[in-house]
Amino acid sequence: xxxxxxxxxxxxxxxxxxxxxxxxxxxxxxxxxxxxxxxxxxxxxxxxxxxxxxxxxxxxxxxxxxxxxxxxxxxxxxxxxxxxxxxxxxxxxxxxxxxxxxxxxxxxxxxx
Amino acid sequence: xxxxxxxxxxxxxxxxxxxxxxxxxxxxxxxxxxxxxxxxxxxxxxxxxxxxxxxxxxxxxxxxxxxxxxxxxxxxxxxxxxxxxxxxxxxxxxxxxxxxxxxxxxxxxxxxx
Numbered sequence: 001x002x003x004x005x006x007x008x009x010x011x012x013x014x015x016x017x018x019x020x021x022x023x024x025x026x027x028x029x030x031x032x033x034x035x036x037x038x039x040x041x042x043x044x045x046x047x048x049x050x051x052x053x054x055x056x057x058x059x060x061x062x063x064x065x066x067x068x069x070x071x072x073x074x075x076x077x078x079x080x081x082x083x084x085x086x087x088x089x090x091x092x093x094x095x096x097x098x099x100x101x102x103x104x105x106x107x108x109x110x111x112x
Numbered sequence: 113x114x115x116x117x118x119x120x121x122x123x124x125x126x127x128x129x130x131x132x133x134x135x136x137x138x139x140x141x142x143x144x145x146x147x148x149x150x151x152x153x154x155x156x157x158x159x160x161x162x163x164x165x166x167x168x169x170x171x172x173x174x175x176x177x178x179x180x181x182x183x184x185x186x187x188x189x190x191x192x193x194x195x196x197x198x199x200x201x202x203x204x205x206x207x208x209x210x211x212x213x214x215x216x217x218x219x220x221x222x223x224x225x
Contacts, residue, residue, distance in 0.1 A: 043215040098211050103155035
């Protein structure tokens with residue numbers, strides 16, 4: 001298995017632009033998680049899905065952030081409009097019924 | 113302006129010695145715990161897990177100990193190698209059907225030759 005696949009690996013964008021991060025979970029996993037990692041706050045859970053349904057989005061910072069999971073093999077995290085304070089590494093992870101949490105390599109986002 | 117980041121605890125050990133990394137968790141209802149290793153520029157990598165109905169679990173060169181009374185988790189790495197240099201995180205799952213993991217701040221393990 002190729003593991004959790006995230007794209008792009010790096011993204012540099014200007015403030016105000018829309019940013020879309022992508023994730024392909026491990027085949028057969030039924031839960032998907034989006035995390036953000038910063039030096040100030042460490043690893044924070046933003047949102048997670050079970051069977052493609054959003055379960056807990058209480059970690060999403062504000063309305064500028066949205067996430068979708070249209071099918072079992074794909075999810076997006078969108079920031080619109082982006083701000084410099086959104087600069088971070090964003091990780092996607094997947095699991096099967098609460099075990100085997102596997103992380104992707106992350107997307108390093110820089111908003112200038 | 114200058115940003116102030118997290119000051120990660122650092123553990124420095126000699127190559128070949130055993131390492132013990134500690135973690136205090138906050139939620140007494142947490143039912144599952146995982147230790148992750150994160151190398152620079154990479155995502156967290158699973159090391160070992162333990163359920164709340166256990167107090168010890170062993171893997172290859174690693175042991176996790178869970179003390180629910182004081183809400184403490186530790187990771188023991190035997191015969192530490194240069195490749196063990198990384199930041200180590202403990203993570204807890206809150207129980208009650210909540211699947212998201214909450215991560216600790218991390219410990220930076222440095223291996224001295």
